[in-house]
Amino acid sequence: MAAVVEMSKVSKTFGDGTSIIRALDGVDLKIEKGEFVAIVGPSGSGKSTMMNLIGCLDRPSNGVVKIAGEDLSMLNDKKLTELRNYAIGFIFQSFFLLPKTTALENVATPLLYRGVHSKEAKKKALSMLKKLGMSDRATHGPTELSGGQQQRVAIARALVTEPSLILADEPTGALDSATGKQVMDLLTELNQEGITIVLITHDLDVAKRAKRRISLKDGKIISDTKGAA
Amino acid sequence: MNLRIAARLAIARIIATKTRSGLTMLGIIIGVMSLIALVSVAQGATSGIQDQFKGLGARNLTISGNTTESLTIEDASEIAKLPGIDVVSEQVSGNATASSENASTRIRVIGVDVDYETIVEPDIFAGTFLANTDFAQDSRTIVLSSALATSLKVDASIINETISVGSTEFTVIGILDDANGFGNQGTAYVPLQTAFRYFAVPPYLNTITVQTTSEELVPLVTTNLSRLLSSRHNITGDRDADFTITDASQLLDAIGTVQQFLSLLLGGIASISLVVGGIGIMNIMLVSVRERTREIGIRRAIGAQQSQILTQFLIEAIVLSLLGGIIGVIIGEIVAYFLATLGQWNFALSPTMILASLGFSMLVGVLFGVWPARTAARLKPVEALRFE
Numbered sequence: 001m002a003a004v005v006e007m008s009k010v011s012k013t014f015g016d017g018t019s020i021i022r023a024l025d026g027v028d029l030k031i032e033k034g035e036f037v038a039i040v041g042p043s044g045s046g047k048s049t050m051m052n053l054i055g056c057l058d059r060p061s062n063g064v065v066k067i068a069g070e071d072l073s074m075l076n077d078k079k080l081t082e083l084r085n086y087a088i089g090f091i092f093q094s095f096f097l098l099p100k101t102t103a104l105e106n107v108a109t110p111l112l113y114r115g116v117h118s119k120e121a122k123k124k125a126l127s128m129l130k131k132l133g134m135s136d137r138a139t140h141g142p143t144e145l146s147g148g149q150q151q152r153v154a155i156a157r158a159l160v161t162e163p164s165l166i167l168a169d170e171p172t173g174a175l176d177s178a179t180g181k182q183v184m185d186l187l188t189e190l191n192q193e194g195i196t197i198v199l200i201t202h203d204l205d206v207a208k209r210a211k212r213r214i215s216l217k218d219g220k221i222i223s224d225t226k227g228a229a
Numbered sequence: 230m231n232l233r234i235a236a237r238l239a240i241a242r243i244i245a246t247k248t249r250s251g252l253t254m255l256g257i258i259i260g261v262m263s264l265i266a267l268v269s270v271a272q273g274a275t276s277g278i279q280d281q282f283k284g285l286g287a288r289n290l291t292i293s294g295n296t297t298e299s300l301t302i303e304d305a306s307e308i309a310k311l312p313g314i315d316v317v318s319e320q321v322s323g324n325a326t327a328s329s330e331n332a333s334t335r336i337r338v339i340g341v342d343v344d345y346e347t348i349v350e351p352d353i354f355a356g357t358f359l360a361n362t363d364f365a366q367d368s369r370t371i372v373l374s375s376a377l378a379t380s381l382k383v384d385a386s387i388i389n390e391t392i393s394v395g396s397t398e399f400t401v402i403g404i405l406d407d408a409n410g411f412g413n414q415g416t417a418y419v420p421l422q423t424a425f426r427y428f429a430v431p432p433y434l435n436t437i438t439v440q441t442t443s444e445e446l447v448p449l450v451t452t453n454l455s456r457l458l459s460s461r462h463n464i465t466g467d468r469d470a471d472f473t474i475t476d477a478s479q480l481l482d483a484i485g486t487v488q489q490f491l492s493l494l495l496g497g498i499a500s501i502s503l504v505v506g507g508i509g510i511m512n513i514m515l516v517s518v519r520e521r522t523r524e525i526g527i528r529r530a531i532g533a534q535q536s537q538i539l540t541q542f543l544i545e546a547i548v549l550s551l552l553g554g555i556i557g558v559i560i561g562e563i564v565a566y567f568l569a570t571l572g573q574w575n576f577a578l579s580p581t582m583i584l585a586s587l588g589f590s591m592l593v594g595v596l597f598g599v600w601p602a603r604t605a606a607r608l609k610p611v612e613a614l615r616f617e
């Protein structure tokens with residue numbers, strides 16, 4: 001079976017001529033099913049750029065990125081979008097819930113985009129909210145929820161599509177440490193259920209919870225360590 | 230995501246931004262409202278005139294001579310022998326100067342026979358129309374059009390008083406109530422024989438009016454008349470006829486043409502404001518797409534296809550314009566109703582007009598929604614997510 005993420009000699013550049021920026025520079029990386037990977041590195045080191053490639057939101061300038069066995073450079077926008085919808089669950093630092101939309105509708109939306117009937121989508125969304133202890137907030141909008149609650153809804157939205165990969169960019173960055181710990185507990189639990197998790201973070205304490213840590217600097221991988229820190 | 234969900238999203242959005250949506254729709258509302266109201270004015274006003282003519286003249290045919298010496302009294306008596314004809318009325322006309330104590334003016338004097346009243350049924354404002362005794366005695370009695378009474382600065386008190394026409398004194402016996410009629414400016418009516426004595430040369434007639442026994446016979450009688458007069462006037466081969474036969478249907482057609490033209494003109498003007506309304510929608514939709522760049526990025530990240538984003542924004546524009554159209558139709562019909570009451574014509578809801586207005590506003594929504602929707606759909610997911 002194909003690796004969840006496979007990168008070989010991947011570069012990503014922005015701009016051209018003299019002002020060219022190498023956000024990623026010859027990265028080789030393989031992430032297998034069931035891993036829990038933290039990507040760390042200083043600001044501007046290329047973490048978000050890497051996350052965009054793994055999340056099928058962008059294509060590399062050079063090299064090959066394969067997600068769930070699919071070469072991104074070979075896919076058109078429609079296929080990339082399908083891959084995001086079916087294979088990946090996104091969790092963002094600032095939650096990114098849809099505004100003026102209830103928790104239930106937020107969670108149901110990815111299913112609607114893949115053509116699931118509205119009733120069925122809501123049923124699945126509600127059971128996912130229940131699993132995350134948020135079913136009593138189903139009809140609340142984002143502005144009526146605390147940060148931790150919003151992140152739980154966002155996680156429910158990421159999970160409802162049953163993705164093979166959860167991609168989390170600073171998921172605890174906007175939360176206090178207690179709430180952040182709850183979110184990390186949740187991710188650990190999901191990983192134990194078999195879901196692959198890629199986590200981007202500044203926070204070394206958070207990174208320690210992962211089974212594997214990859215350090216980036218100037219667009220290059222400078223260390224890749226496995227096992228508990 | 231099917232259309233129903235896109236529509237629900239659009240409606241939710243429109244409700245969530247009530248004030249802005251209302252203002253955005255205003256252009257469409259005003260456009261559709263004026264479209265409905267103006268076209269109903271054009272149709273109402275002209276159909277009033279049409280009804281008047283239908284009431285009068287559906288059975289009538291008018292034969293006019295193309296020169297002053299084309300038609301004769303003899304023609305009229307031969308026409309009277311044709312089948313399918315009820316009444317034949319002869320008219321001549323001449324010009325003269327009329328003077329009252331207060332003013333004087335050039336007028337057209339029309340000599341009419343006893344049957345004229347039967348066919349034309351003129352409305353009388355004061356006094357009476359020419360009576361049998363007037364015809365019998367070829368008397369110097371005269372009936373004024375309301376426009377002429379105004380020109381001569383006389384009112385109902387002139388009845389049974391005299392005015393001079395040419396060098397002759399005439400007794401005024403009536404004033405017509407023809408304020409809304411056509412071509413009656415400065416017109417006066419006298420008995421036929423009186424006209425022959427003072428203003429016209431017998432045996433020539435200007436017009437002969439024929440009333441058929443039924444409306445259905447009008448085409449047949451027209452053909453017979455044409456045949457009869459052509460043979461009497463020796464019109465053969467290439468020679469153009471020296472007479473013209475008109476019936477009410479031609480007049481009604483002409484009014485219909487005016488009505489269509491007016492509707493198109495007024496409708497066209499109103500459509501311009503509808504287009505301006507469309508530009509308003511496009512403007513706000515573009516602003517909205519910009520404001521919602523982040524939201525679009527999120528939707529794209531979690532699996533919205535470009536086509537689904539396009540549908541969402543396009544439906545939003547269409548719902549806005551269609552909703553504006555519906556409100557515009559309702560207000561427009563209310564305005565049309567009040568205008569009809571004021572103008573005293575019949576108010577009728579026109580389903581064609583309503584459907585056309587709604588169709589047009591929807592079209593405006595599509596046309597002016599496409600660009601913003603395409604802009605939204607073509608945003609790059611990464612950049613949309615980074616947008617502050």
Ligand SMILES: Nc1ncnc2c1ncn2[C@@H]1O[C@H](COP(=O)(O)OP(=O)(O)OP(=O)(O)O)[C@@H](O)[C@H]1O
Pocket residue numbers: 014015021022023041042043044045046047048049050
């Ligand atoms: N769209 C872009 N256009 C131009 N330059 C970009 C773009 N995206 C990223 N970069 C540049 O690429 C480099 C890597 O950026 P990236 O966002 O991946 O860093 P990061 O590790 O996520 O940093 P942070 O921890 O601050 O989020 C930076 O120098 C950044 O300025």
Ligand SMILES: [Mg+2]
Pocket residue numbers: 047048049
């Ligand atoms: Mg970043």
